[in-house]
Amino acid sequence: MAVTTKNLPQLYRFCFLMTGDATKAQAAFQETVREAATRAASDEPAPDRLWFFRDARWRCVALGEQGIQAEPGMLEEAEISATAPMQIQQLDPAQLALWISAAPEPQRSALALFYLDEFSLAELLSLLEMKAGELSELICSGRRQFQSWLDSTFAYYEGETLDAGQV
Amino acid sequence: MPDKSELLLGCAPITDRPGTDRAMRMAIQGARRAPKKAVTFGHQQAFDAAIAKVVRSIPVDAQIAEWFVNENLIPVVPRGWKKIVRNPVVIAIATALLVIGAVVAYRITEHLRDFPGADKARRLLSVGASNRSVLLDPLQTDAGALSDLFFLKHRLEHYDVPAEFAEFKTLGSRVFDDDEVLRVAQIWVKEKRMQFFLFPAEPDKQGKINDFSDWRFVELEGWTGAVTQRNGVCFMAAIRGGEKDLRGYLEKKKQ
Numbered sequence: 001m002a003v004t005t006k007n008l009p010q011l012y013r014f015c016f017l018m019t020g021d022a023t024k025a026q027a028a029f030q031e032t033v034r035e036a037a038t039r040a041a042s043d044e045p046a047p048d049r050l051w052f053f054r055d056a057r058w059r060c061v062a063l064g065e066q067g068i069q070a071e072p073g074m075l076e077e078a079e080i081s082a083t084a085p086m087q088i089q090q091l092d093p094a095q096l097a098l099w100i101s102a103a104p105e106p107q108r109s110a111l112a113l114f115y116l117d118e119f120s121l122a123e124l125l126s127l128l129e130m131k132a133g134e135l136s137e138l139i140c141s142g143r144r145q146f147q148s149w150l151d152s153t154f155a156y157y158e159g160e161t162l163d164a165g166q167v
Numbered sequence: 168m169p170d171k172s173e174l175l176l177g178c179a180p181i182t183d184r185p186g187t188d189r190a191m192r193m194a195i196q197g198a199r200r201a202p203k204k205a206v207t208f209g210h211q212q213a214f215d216a217a218i219a220k221v222v223r224s225i226p227v228d229a230q231i232a233e234w235f236v237n238e239n240l241i242p243v244v245p246r247g248w249k250k251i252v253r254n255p256v257v258i259a260i261a262t263a264l265l266v267i268g269a270v271v272a273y274r275i276t277e278h279l280r281d282f283p284g285a286d287k288a289r290r291l292l293s294v295g296a297s298n299r300s301v302l303l304d305p306l307q308t309d310a311g312a313l314s315d316l317f318f319l320k321h322r323l324e325h326y327d328v329p330a331e332f333a334e335f336k337t338l339g340s341r342v343f344d345d346d347e348v349l350r351v352a353q354i355w356v357k358e359k360r361m362q363f364f365l366f367p368a369e370p371d372k373q374g375k376i377n378d379f380s381d382w383r384f385v386e387l388e389g390w391t392g393a394v395t396q397r398n399g400v401c402f403m404a405a406i407r408g409g410e411k412d413l414r415g416y417l418e419k420k421k422q
Contacts, residue, residue: 080210121180136178
């Protein structure tokens with residue numbers, strides 16, 4: 001599939017979810033697009049849509065390795081609650097990006113690509129170079145961990161959302 | 168351990184999209200039909216949709232947004248025919264097609280020149296290429312004189328050596344039975360170690376035997392045979408070499 005400027009906002013969002021930082025996302029995005037333009041101008045085959053996300057992924061991973069790193073550890077998990085959509089509504093995109101960017105690889109890439117809602121399963125597996133079972137496990141555990149984080153951050157009581165300070 | 172459909176459900180698409188594979192569609196349908204699973208799956212879908220909504224709301228920086236305005240940001244350079252021709256894949260395919268074409272053309276030309284009995288002649292060329300003079304009974308005479316020997320000793324009628332080769336001095340001869348060619352007379356001559364073969368003619372598709380007095384050529388693994396057919400018997404002069412090595416003898420006699 002050809003890459004048009006319509007795909008580029010999604011590419012930027014992917015970079016933002018991967019890095020959790022607008023400056024880093026901008027840097028990864030610009031480097032990827034520049035590289036694509038250079039390739040297109042030279043004799044190399046024109047990059048396709050997946051190439052952009054693959055290239056951006058490794059740039060974001062490299063950028064993520066600079067600066068403060070999240071400490072590895074087991075996050076608590078909770079079952080997906082019926083009130084989760086109301087809790088998520090309260091989220092700021094930057095909070096979501098920070099949470100995803102703090103996840104370890106390859107879960108971070110899996111969550112960022114999956115929630116872009118841009119790719120088919122086959123494309124996701126190709127981008128992430130993993131099997132469906134592995135992807136499923138990463139997404140499922142990510143959901144439960146995120147639910148647990150939501151529960152601790154935004155409690156929801158009968159139509160009323162309260163942040164942690166109010167509970 | 169979760170089964171395959173449960174694994175697939177874990178990464179079910181957030182929005183229905185065309186092109187979802189069959190296994191995934193089946194897993195989703197199954198989950199929606201089972202009451203208990205339907206609730207859990209419903210929660211998962213709502214959860215995913217809510218997060219996807221937040222992702223879509225990620226603001227794009229104004230500086231970045233400028234990049235999207237330029238449609239020619241990533242120029243799509245049309246591939247020229249020179250580039251296409253230089254592509255190794257195209258070169259490989261073209262070479263393969265050329266080789267296949269050449270082989271087909273060669274086979275067609277070969278078959279156009281073929282005559283009934285050409286296969287027998289080729290088989291005898293392989294016999295000529297593989298055997299040695301010790302297999303033959305030593306006999307030093309003119310090749311033309313062997314017609315009588317073949318008739319009197321082996322009852323082979325019309326096994327005559329044509330005038331073009333009748334005066335060649337022989338080294339030896341033999342008569343043998345071949346599964347496909349039947350009764351074959353083989354003569355070895357001194358001249359360039361040539362071999363002559365006389366064998367029954369092959370009928371055509373209508374079952375008729377059509378003699379031909381001209382010379383027709385067959386080739387096999389570096390050997391060439393000049394064949395003529397008279398009175399229902401084929402004569403083949405075989406030589407290691409090409410058609411031009413035999414043409415000299417055939418044209419000499421014409422003069």
